[in-house]
Structure formats: structure tokens, C-alpha cells
Amino acid sequence: MTLLRRILLRLLTMAITLIGVAIIVFFVIRVVPGNPIAMMLPPGAGEEDIARLKALYGLDKTIPEQFVIWLNGVLHGDFGTSITSRQPVLKLVLSRLPATLELSIMALVIAVILGGTLALTGTRRRGTRTEGTIDIVNGMALSVPDFLWGLVFILLFGVLWPVFHISGRVSPALDLPFVTNFYLFESVLRLRFDIWADLVSHMFMPALALAIPLAAIISQLLKQSLKETMHLDYVTLSRTKGYGENHVITHEALPNAVLPTLTLIGVQFTFLIGGTVIIERLFSYEGLGNMAIDAVINRDLPLIQGIVILFALIFTVVNLVVDLTYAALNPRLRNG
């Protein structure tokens, strides 16, 4: 199967997944108790007002009818209007997306660097006390969920020894010259390293909290597959050629050992993005997750739908990217 066909097939399954997610979310949030109209009107509003408002938001129609109207809008790029802020859902969601993407990617980078370093060190020092220590650290990192790490960091580095910002995305006093919402990215492009430093200072704690459990998983799996690979004949052969342990690990073992880890990172990265919902709330970080919680509290149905669809889209794209990277790194799959 050619690469192109593989991609097309994946795009088709992605579309089906997204439609499935849309249907489920659409119906579930309308079936659970609580409705947006009740939240919008003052107590004691008359039947007439309720009916008028319902008609305004299209909530007087049956759920399947509402779905068809909504889906038709989506296909024309209109995700509806947020009930609470009365702004287009698409605009709201897209304005928050960069913040969450930057946070997730920073967390992923930290996790890969941290986990990779631990795995390589553990492999280099296998059988020694260093490896034992790494195993213990991994176990501890794995047994505490990300939001608890978040709380610990807020206490340690926000309250007891305040070296990092623990609230918000950027200091409000700063004058931002940006045209996109990718602040971190744009600050580098504009060479505004003062703002960049402020952004990192805000992001580092939530990103680290998200990264630690993933780093532990990466470290554990990568170290395991590296150790298995180190016994293989081609690694031994490379030793007899005069290569040292470091070269053997990074050049012979790593390219093969990294494949299963890569798949895992893909799956775990989607969990990490899911984790941003709580972490963003904890650190008052103005991202999608924080917006999602507000939307649920206010029963802002169109906004919830928009956010969930966007999250689903991110998940499927991440999975697609992982599959393609895997194929690119594994020559046996390339023409298979």
C-alpha cells in the first residue's frame, strides 16, 4: 500500500470518528439535566420569555432536528454562537487553541527530554545503583497523577519558594505586540525574549506537572526496549568494530528501540492533552481546557460541542502523525 493511500484511508477513518464523536456529544449534553435557558434568565421569568429564548437558540426543536441544523452549519464553517459570550464558537475556540497547544507541546518536549535522558542513562549504567535509582524515581513519578504534581509545584515554587509564576499565561502588565495567539512562538520570531521568559515562567510549572507522568512512562519503556536491543547480534558486532558503549547505544540500539516508545508517546500524548483541562484550571491558564470547564458549568451547549470536536480532531491528528512517523522510521513498513 502506498503512503498516499494509507493517508487517504486514515483521513476517511478520521472523518468517521469525528462524526461519531459529534453525535455522542450532541445528544449526551442535551439529555443530562440542566439547561442553558434556566441559567440565562432571572428567577421567576415567565413561560413566554423561556419559549422565546428557546426559539432564539433553536432549542425548541427536537434533538435530531437540532443536530441536522448544527451539522449543516459546521459543514459551512459555522459552529454556532456561544450562549454565554454571544460570540462565534469557532472564533472563541481558535483564540484559546494556541495556548493549549503551546502548553501541551512544551510538556511533550520536557517529557521526551526527561524520559529519554533517564532511559539512556539507565541503559548506560545498567546493573548499577544508578539504574536502581532511576527505576525508583520512575515508580514515584508514575504513581502520582499530573494534577497532584501541579498542586505540589504550586505549593513549592509558587508559595514557599516563589521562583515561578503559578497563575495565568502571561503577566498582565506586559504590553503584547502579538498578532497571533501563539505567544511563545511569536515572541521568539519577534526576538522579544523578555516576553518569552515571562511566558516560560508561567508555563513551566503546569507543563512540568503534565510532563512528569509521561516522562516516567517513556523512561521505563525506552529503557526496557534498549536493554533488550543491547543483547542483539548487530549491537555486539558493532562493539567488535571498536565502538564505545555510548555510540553503540545511540547509533545501533536507539533507532530500533525507539519504535515501540514512539507509538506509546502518541497514545500518551492524547492523555496529556486531556490532562490540560484540569491543569489549566489549577494554574488559571487561559487555554481550551479552562474554557471547557466554564462551558460545562454554564451549560454553554454550542461551545462544549465546539471544544469537544476540536479535542477529538487534535487526538486523531496526533495519532495520524505518530503512524506516519513510525512508517518513516521503520524501513520495513515503508513499502509494506
Place this chain on the structure above:
Amino acid sequence: MSFLTIENLSAHVGPSPILRDVSLSVEAGEVRGLVGESGAGKSMIGKAVLGTLPLAVQVTSGRILLDGEDLLAMRPRDRRRVIGAKAALIPQDPLTALNPSRRVGPQITNRLVDILGWTRQDAQMRALELLHEVSIPEPERVMRAYPHELSGGMRQRILIASAFAAEPRLIIADEPTTALDVTVQKQILKLIRQMQQRHGTALLFVTHDLGVVSKVCQSLTVLFGGLVLEDTRVEPFFAHPSHPYSAALLAATPKYTDPDASLTPVPDAVIEGVQAEIAAHDRMQPHV
């Protein structure tokens, strides 16, 4: 002077000895067979020379002299350089001895470029020349191929070419035909022999097959339980093996002339005799 000399090499895994005072030497340009059943420690000797012993194996005494230099007394870094420049391995299983995620070419040339400081072009030329020498068709294409695109026999040819790439003075062949098809075995054996003669390389041929030894080797060492039982030239060995175990081993070798004959196992009495010999050897050792 011999190119490789092993003197009284002993090694243990935990408390149990796996090599017992092994001494053997390989002259420059000589082919020596290293024969024994599986578990006799023959592969361990090759690994000890090349510095690839598993972590669990501890060398407790002895010297390994390669071209007059004591490998065990060197710093690991220097030892690797000496081995990389002067010795090479033809591995047992061609299917697992090439890195699946790298193209074949760099796997032949990397030692020349990274360890011996050749230019990339020179190494490339050398690799093509060697692939041609081991009768690989379209060497340019094969250099760009991934291992999984090539047959087992092709891969073993590539590994042989790669072993000879740096003109090593000693090659250790660790059962190089065991993993191959019987029809391919003969060709590969012939190829190793040809290459060895053409390049004048000393060869330590680790095998359990006495038939192979009679075709390829000039001298041989018989090993059982990490103990050297016999060290002799090939002609007298096949005429009159001096050790009872050698004689039994020879009798156990299937004859190609009589394929219907039933196989003769090594008699229990002989094994018991060897085990008594090993026990006697161990009693002579100071406790470690």
C-alpha cells in the same frame, strides 16, 4: 610468533567456572578450529578476545595477547581500538547481525570511517570492491538496500565482506554457517576459506562440526566444560585422536558417504571420564 595467544584464561559466571585455564594460540595466517558441544565455552573464548563477554561473566585470571599486546591489561578504550583495527567477527546468524534500520553500505564502511579514519569515498570504494570479491551482484544497489530486502546467504556474504574490510590480521568466525541453509553452507564455507587464503588472515573457527574442521582448519582445539582436552594439528587428529572424548566425537560425526547409518552418540563412560577430569582440574585450583 603467534598472532593470538591465550594463556591460562579462566572465567566464571557467579561461582561456576565456564572457562578453565584455557590456553591456545593462533599463528599468523593459520586457521584454527575451536570445537566443542554447545555449552563447552567455545563462543565465550571468541567473546573474551573481542571484548564482548556478557556482563555476568567475570574473567578471573589469564592473559589474552593480540599481536603481542595484553588485551586484558589495557584500558577499555584502547582495547576497543586495537580490536577494531586488528580483529573482526563473522557472526553466527546473518539475519540478526545487521542493523534492520540502517542501510547495508554504512554498516560495512562505518568501522573504516569512524574508527580507522578513512575518508568516506575510500571506504565506499573498498566496500564495493569487497562486495564484488564475495560475489554479490550489483554491489551499488546492495549498498543502498536495507537488510530485510536481502536473503540470508547474501547477508552472510555482506558480513564476511565487512569482516575483511579493514584487513584485520585475525578473524573470529562464530559458527558462521549454522544458521544457513545446507546448500548455502557449503558456498559460504568455501568463500570464507578463499577470502582467508587470499588475505592471509588468521582465522579462529568456532564450530561444533568436525566435518567443517577437516575441510577448513590446519589445527584445532577441543573443548569440553571450558577445559581444553586436546590441542593438535588436523591431520594427526583425524588419523589418531589422542583423547577418548575426541575419538568419540569423531565417531559421532555423521558420514556423508553413508547417509543411512544411524548416529552414534558419545558414550556415557567417555562423558563421565571427562567430567572426572574437570573435577580433578577444579580441585587443583585455589579457591576463588
